[in-house]
Amino acid sequence: xxxxxxxxxxxxxxxxxxxxxxxLDVQEGEVICLIGPSGSGKSTFLRxxxxxxxxxxGTVVVDGDxxxxxxxxxxxxxxxIGMVFxxxxxxxxxxxxxxxxxxxxxxxxxxxxxxxxxxxxLLERVGLSQKWNVRPGSLSGxxxxxxxxARALAMDPKLMLxxxxxxxxxxxxxxxxxxxxxxxxxxxxxxxxxTHEMGFAREVADRVVFIDEGVIxxxxxxxxxxxxxxxxxxxxxxxxxx
Amino acid sequence: MNFFELLQxxxxxxxxxxLMTLELAVVSLVIAMFVGLGSCLMxxxxxxxxxxISQGYINIFRGTPLxxxxxxxxxxxxxxxxxxxxxxxxxxxxxxxxxxxYLSEIFRSGIEAIPHGxxxxxxxxxxxxxxxxxxxxxxxxxxxxxxxxANQWIISLKDTSIISCIGLAExxxxxxxxxxxxxxxxxxxxxxxxxxxxxxxxxxxxxKFLEKRLSLVxxxxxxxx
Ligand SMILES: Nc1ncnc2c1ncn2[C@@H]1O[C@H](COP(=O)(O)OP(=O)(O)OP(=O)(O)O)[C@@H](O)[C@H]1O
Ligand SMILES: [Mg+2]
Numbered sequence: 001x002x003x004x005x006x007x008x009x010x011x012x013x014x015x016x017x018x019x020x021x022x023x024l025d026v027q028e029g030e031v032i033c034l035i036g037p038s039g040s041g042k043s044t045f046l047r048x049x050x051x052x053x054x055x056x057x058g059t060v061v062v063d064g065d066x067x068x069x070x071x072x073x074x075x076x077x078x079x080x081i082g083m084v085f086x087x088x089x090x091x092x093x094x095x096x097x098x099x100x101x102x103x104x105x106x107x108x109x110x111x112x113x114x115x116x117x118x119x120x121x122l123l124e125r126v127g128l129s130q131k132w133n134v135r136p137g138s139l140s141g142x143x144x145x146x147x148x149x150a151r152a153l154a155m156d157p158k159l160m161l162x163x164x165x166x167x168x169x170x171x172x173x174x175x176x177x178x179x180x181x182x183x184x185x186x187x188x189x190x191x192x193x194x195t196h197e198m199g200f201a202r203e204v205a206d207r208v209v210f211i212d213e214g215v216i217x218x219x220x221x222x223x224x225x226x227x228x229x230x231x232x233x234x235x236x237x238x239x240x241x242x
Numbered sequence: 243m244n245f246f247e248l249l250q251x252x253x254x255x256x257x258x259x260x261l262m263t264l265e266l267a268v269v270s271l272v273i274a275m276f277v278g279l280g281s282c283l284m285x286x287x288x289x290x291x292x293x294x295i296s297q298g299y300i301n302i303f304r305g306t307p308l309x310x311x312x313x314x315x316x317x318x319x320x321x322x323x324x325x326x327x328x329x330x331x332x333x334x335x336x337x338x339x340x341x342x343x344y345l346s347e348i349f350r351s352g353i354e355a356i357p358h359g360x361x362x363x364x365x366x367x368x369x370x371x372x373x374x375x376x377x378x379x380x381x382x383x384x385x386x387x388x389x390x391x392a393n394q395w396i397i398s399l400k401d402t403s404i405i406s407c408i409g410l411a412e413x414x415x416x417x418x419x420x421x422x423x424x425x426x427x428x429x430x431x432x433x434x435x436x437x438x439x440x441x442x443x444x445x446x447x448x449x450k451f452l453e454k455r456l457s458l459v460x461x462x463x464x465x466x467x
Contacts, residue, residue, distance in 0.1 A: 016281075048367055052362055052365065052366060075365075075368050075369065076368065076372050077368060078365065078367070078368040079367070079368035081366070082366075082367075083363075085359060085362070085363065087357075087359055088360035089357075089360060089362065089363035091360065091363070091364075091378055091382075092382065093381050093382050093385070102367075102377060102378075103364075103367035103368060106369055106371070106373050106377060107367065107368045107369055137317055140353060148363075150367075151367070152367070155368060201457075209268040
């Protein structure tokens with residue numbers, strides 16, 4: 001089943017056209033890794049999918065909802081799209097538990113008890129059940145990022161977006177976060193991941209999409225992209241990062 | 243008459259003045275907080291009209307002296323529209339609108355100090371803008387602005403003495419009246435000054451206490467240990 005359908009997506013910041021017509025279809029349960037040089041538009045592309053950035057033109061359909069539609073209920077559609085940021089963006093004034101329960105309570109009108117039970121389950125899953133009552137500020141980067149993943153999962157999203165989730169982490173923290181993501185992928189979550197972790201992409205991705213200068217240059221299964229890239233720009237990029 | 247006779251003889255007047263000053267300050271500042279928050283939310287609103295209304299209000303009240311504002315609301319407005327205004331009410335209007343303008347800018351600076359990622363994270367979870375503002379941004383902004391808000395409270399508290407000029411019998415006005423009767427200018431103004439000082443000292447202690455209580459760093463340590 002088609003989970004995400006992106007057609008002719010363009011995005012300009014003033015005179016700069018950052019996305020220059022991008023098309024992408026994502027099947028249910030598919031894990032997509034977006035790779036590409038800095039400034040190529042990966043983050044912008046990801047942020048257009050949940051409309052944190054409003055596309056200049058083009059359509060984005062997520063789980064049947066056209067988020068680019070004129071009368072789209074953005075808040076409702078976003079409940080189905082979890083997002084994990086490079087800088088975690090946890091809410092520093094709330095405890096870990098409240099970070100996870102606030103959206104289900106505020107947006108889905110879940111009772112406190114139901115939301116908390118679910119939050120504890122999620123914390124268990126990301127290996128942080130002991131930390132429910134501390135503020136994010138007292139956690140390590142890797143722990144914060146796992147809380148951020150739990151926070152997004154608490155809304156039962158149909159799609160998860162990750163924007164370089166491990167780039168701000170100390171190397172020894174990266175593994176824990178990638179493990180959580182790997183498990184999520186195995187459970188069948190549809191995921192779009194911007195990453196510089198080529199090893200992870202090779203192992204977990206169903207499809208690797210290479211973006212350069214606002215267009216999708218090449219895409220395919222990791223075995224093909226990483227071992228036998230066709231496009232000159234893909235080859236040059238992979239030469240640098242591998 | 244010596245200093246103690248002065249106190250003995252005049253304490254009811256001092257007390258009345260003090261109470262009036264406190265009443266004026268508390269009522270005005272409570273209103274000013276709401277006015278300031280409302281104006282701030284209008285100021286950062288996506289609706290340009292609301293922004294311009296708020297900006298106009300801020301510019302006018304920061305750009306004119308409080309004394310002129312007090313005269314305007316006590317004499318000017320009632321004259322133009324043919325009614326009379328209670329001097330306390332006029333004082334509250336002038337003081338709360340004046341402080342509200344400053345508080346509006348203080349609140350805005352607090353909101354703008356919150357990293358953009360906080361709003362994005364909240365919105366990405368499906369929170370409407372209003373909920374995100376109320377539950378995520380404002381609680382953090384309030385912690386940041388406590389010292390500046392307390393500072394504005396102190397300024398406004400001192401500014402209550404300006405309201406004596408339209409004839410409100412607050413502490414400064416009472417001081418003048420006691421001086422007129424006793425000619426003990428030196429002692430009376432020391433007393434009046436001491437009263438202001440005590441209130442303001444208490445206020446700054448309260449602000450320090452709140453700042454500590456609500457500090458994110460401190461409470462994180464407390465809960466972690
Ligand atoms: N809000 C914005 N306003 C103006 N220009 C922007 C904005 N956001 C991004 N850009 C520009 O768009 C281009 C693409 O940025 P984007 O962040 O999407 O790249 P990226 O592929 O994610 O890069 P990186 O790997 O460094 O994160 C860059 O040239 C950037 O300067
Ligand atoms: Mg990026």
